[in-house]
Amino acid sequence: MISFSSDYTKGAHPQILKRLAETNIEQNPGYGTDDHCKAAAEKIKEVIGINDAQVFFLVGGTQTNQTIIDMLLKPYEGVVAASTGHIAAHEAGAVEFSGHKVLTLDYRGEETDTDKYGDNIGKISAKALTELLERFYGDDNHEHMVFPGAVYISHPTEYGTLYTKKELTDISKVCKQYQIPLFLDGARLGYGLMSRRTDVTIKDIAEAVDVFYIGGTKVGALFGEAVVFTGPEAVKHPTPIIKQHGALLAKGWLLGLQFETLFTDNLYFDISKNAIDMAELLKEGLLAKGYKLFLDSPTNQQFVIMDNAKLKELDGKVGYSFWEKYDDTHTVIRFATDWATTKEDVDTLMSIL
Amino acid sequence: MISFSSDYTKGAHPQILKRLAETNIEQNPGYGTDDHCKAAAEKIKEVIGINDAQVFFLVGGTQTNQTIIDMLLKPYEGVVAASTGHIAAHEAGAVEFSGHKVLTLDYRGEETDTDKYGDNIGKISAKALTELLERFYGDDNHEHMVFPGAVYISHPTEYGTLYTKKELTDISKVCKQYQIPLFLDGARLGYGLMSRRTDVTIKDIAEAVDVFYIGGTKVGALFGEAVVFTGPEAVKHPTPIIKQHGALLAKGWLLGLQFETLFTDNLYFDISKNAIDMAELLKEGLLAKGYKLFLDSPTNQQFVIMDNAKLKELDGKVGYSFWEKYDDTHTVIRFATDWATTKEDVDTLMSIL
């Protein structure tokens, strides 16, 4: 059965498997101190244009969010996020597990530029962030409240939407004004960068944020997220913090090797583009068949409003993700393309629909 | 300067000071194992009508909320509360500090009975709670979310409002159906029980909830909250948990002695009634003078919409609490009466206003 249920249902790009086989009996030191991690970090620093960035590699998304946020915050600080942010809703309380509150903002962003860049659902706005910060510091009693100590955004968001360069810059300005680090969750970063409707480059991100990560798990790797702190020596002792979170991979070079491969010959961007091309094809097909989109996503995740009767027909024929109830007779579902989706896959889906 | 800024600006009822002096060189064992704690627990069990309740004593509100919630929850569970709940907004992340998320519900309760019992602001509703629980368990992916492991309500709420008996019973039913313990924060319990517009007794509360506490700090004691678990041996080892939270008072009998005194000769209820009488007097005076209430509180906290110019005149003459901005020219402030407020105090305030 074909499945568009998510972008983490397949293994890795064949070039990664090849490199794994080639280096299998190479002996490497553990815990990310190897040459593959060094090489991958160098390649990433070149791509983002910051020579003294601090780069290291973790295994998965929730782990990365939890660890970075704990690196950024003092114990009495919380992290600001959209109420639909992954850390707020779908990480089983991993942030709270390490002692911090998620301070939520409305998830509908600002109303600007919607025509050009798609829906704003899933995004926070500089305006709402400013209001939260002004309210906090304006409150005489704010030392009894959780300090906003970092800001979390995801790009693409959990709804596949993207910040515009202006929106990103505006949020960044507010963060700088209040000296609060800005953290961008790039679990699907490639699919955002290669969108046909974005004006944000990876260098723009590196300039705007204090830390972000380049998702590998959902973009061609077996697993792995490349964490980039844009400031030099931003984290003094990353190793014990990562270890303490149970997040230090013994064979760390497996992470380095994968990102070394993804950032050789533009591979990361090329395979990300494939997912976008297939998503656009899929969207065209859906619209041609009269399906109604829940929102106009510019990335690899497409959200469709399905008649519940129709949905029943799909069971056992195609994999999709239940997203949310739309009304009594309709449901929002998600189709996700990925780095390995083919035109044939999309055609198969269309013939089923 | 006279102050109505809060209900914790004065020491303790004179009878408590007297008992402290009388027992000063009495030697007591530490950590709540003394006879005063036992006697106080017995008196409280009699008042609530549950012989095998588990009663112990803590020092303050945030500490009590944090400790009880940690006793109720498994590590991967969170506590449901109104977004205005004290634990959600004004305890500096004490719940998150012990690893748990606060799952917030809208703070405007249901629209029933508003005329009779005052505004519903600050309350959750059985309906909203049911929706949250149905949504959680209805979500295929709910094991990636924070489990709702307990429900927190405050009575009176942070806005001085009260649950009706029906509302309390309805919430209790939902909790029982989902086997989720219900916890009632009674930091100002006396002022709720003695309100002129309540049909809820302390026995009703003891029947409806799994745990609640009887506030002493704001109701006649120097400090202290009496925690009541209504089930027998509900908490297996309270002592190490309390100790681990830094909440085990060495001279625990100081807590026992104060509650022993408050629950002798109806003292707790009598002094609570005084605060209510004074609040009603204050409200009458405000309305007579044409002031507009922010909400019609049935307890000792009264919220008034003040003209900012008028407010400036009060500075240095009377203490009040800033509550929130109402509009560009008005502010919501709080006046709180307490167990020791006198008619003269209210008259003084009125003459200033």
Place this chain on the structure above:
Amino acid sequence: MISFSSDYTKGAHPQILKRLAETNIEQNPGYGTDDHCKAAAEKIKEVIGINDAQVFFLVGGTQTNQTIIDMLLKPYEGVVAASTGHIAAHEAGAVEFSGHKVLTLDYRGEETDTDKYGDNIGKISAKALTELLERFYGDDNHEHMVFPGAVYISHPTEYGTLYTKKELTDISKVCKQYQIPLFLDGARLGYGLMSRRTDVTIKDIAEAVDVFYIGGTKVGALFGEAVVFTGPEAVKHPTPIIKQHGALLAKGWLLGLQFETLFTDNLYFDISKNAIDMAELLKEGLLAKGYKLFLDSPTNQQFVIMDNAKLKELDGKVGYSFWEKYDDTHTVIRFATDWATTKEDVDTLMSIL
């Protein structure tokens, strides 16, 4: 029944009760922002000779240890302590509850000056501390271990013993060399300062350490510990940290008032001296009657090796603390004097023994 079981079996010095009564209806702002806390802080700063020290007040010992250690440490750091240190053995894991390891050292200190100052049991040594630090930083793999981020000592120790000025200075030097803050638990500080066999003054302590506290609970107060950070603005936001630990007393002026009283007219030192005088009297009596001391304590706690048969006779006649099994027929017990112990109390004990 008379009891020498501990130094926290009685209420407070009468002068404190008097002040509580006098100020009972005085209205004070909450959370330690009142004038009594300010006045107490000023008096303490004068006594220690550091004008810009940061002083605040907490309720009890375990709470204070937990909160200060959490203020001092980064998340991946632990605190070094003697294996018999209160935080290592008798606080129900309060330090671990806030995420930190206690790194233990042997509890037998150095062998110097034993004749003059009593046994070294309960103390760490500069030498052992240096060895731990050299071993840690000498280990290539130390980023996989818990970083030693602070040093905890108690003075008097849990065995009533005292550091000499030289020992304290030596430990302080090691801490400064490695830039690790030194924290002194002074739950019984008065009894250490007034010992007949000490060359350590409160100013010596303030010079040697980064933070210490002056115990009130065991030295004349109902409750309360005065925390002194010797560096200016050492802790940037103490309030949210304290609040988050559930340790922020609503009626904070009760703490300020007690320390204001204790540090007026030398009261803290005078009543501490009483405990020492009574302990010395008690020790003389014990030795005269042929009892054998477990160690030669220079402070208010006296440890005696008792025949188990004899011990049985005492039950119901005098309160004592079981300390540890000595051998199959003997037990170590503790007698503690306090600020309120009288000559008559000691005489009564002697007549029973």
Place this chain on the structure above:
Amino acid sequence: MISFSSDYTKGAHPQILKRLAETNIEQNPGYGTDDHCKAAAEKIKEVIGINDAQVFFLVGGTQTNQTIIDMLLKPYEGVVAASTGHIAAHEAGAVEFSGHKVLTLDYRGEETDTDKYGDNIGKISAKALTELLERFYGDDNHEHMVFPGAVYISHPTEYGTLYTKKELTDISKVCKQYQIPLFLDGARLGYGLMSRRTDVTIKDIAEAVDVFYIGGTKVGALFGEAVVFTGPEAVKHPTPIIKQHGALLAKGWLLGLQFETLFTDNLYFDISKNAIDMAELLKEGLLAKGYKLFLDSPTNQQFVIMDNAKLKELDGKVGYSFWEKYDDTHTVIRFATDWATTKEDVDTLMSIL
């Protein structure tokens, strides 16, 4: 340069790489809900002879120790371990990070059977465990101490030593008597099971303990540890707990697939035997050349006392692990063999030595 520095310097057994390639575009559901995880769990349950065991898969050792211990303990409980246990010494405080204390026992086990089974270093004894438990429950004040809530042993230990069946059974009996779960860290389990000097089988372990894990990272897998709770439905909601620890691998089938492969055709045991054969060869060579062993390890880790001058000669020629300083002129180093070590590798080492 050849390296014997550790058993996690190489990738995975070729059969695993082959299976990864074969299944690369197979689409699997995430988070361990796939068929490979199910198949691997079935194979493991068959090998250990417990049909209703609960089996799941995590990524690495520290993560697994942290997560299992947090599953076993109540918040106020700690875990008993040898002072040399990995969780006590080399996991950067990961156990404390989740709020629990490690209660350490002497690491020298009992003196029995040393001749037959090698040194006891790294092991705890049933006797020492019993003493700790008796002392804890015998102490009147034990509610102020950390409750011993689980027992951790490693097999092989960090020193390559093994428990005998009798020792394991004795520890198990004490745990059952006190109703404390026993947890065995099997990061190198294969090398223990295939030792020439063990009477412990995997079924013996499954009978003796409440939970253990079968190490993959060090025994033929790219990464992965198979966790086995021997009781049915021992952990009610493993997924949110694992997720909350940042330990839930998105592409969970990568773990299942590897263990499915390792437990097909006896592969796990065969490749473990290779490491043992090579270690014995290495040991013979060392002894023949007159080197002195630090202890007589029966598994794949060999500890040698090296002259510091000699050691300098090895630098750049062969990789080894620094273990500890032996005396001023000697150092203990470790050589580790693994599933892929060849006779040629050992010969090369011997020619260098």
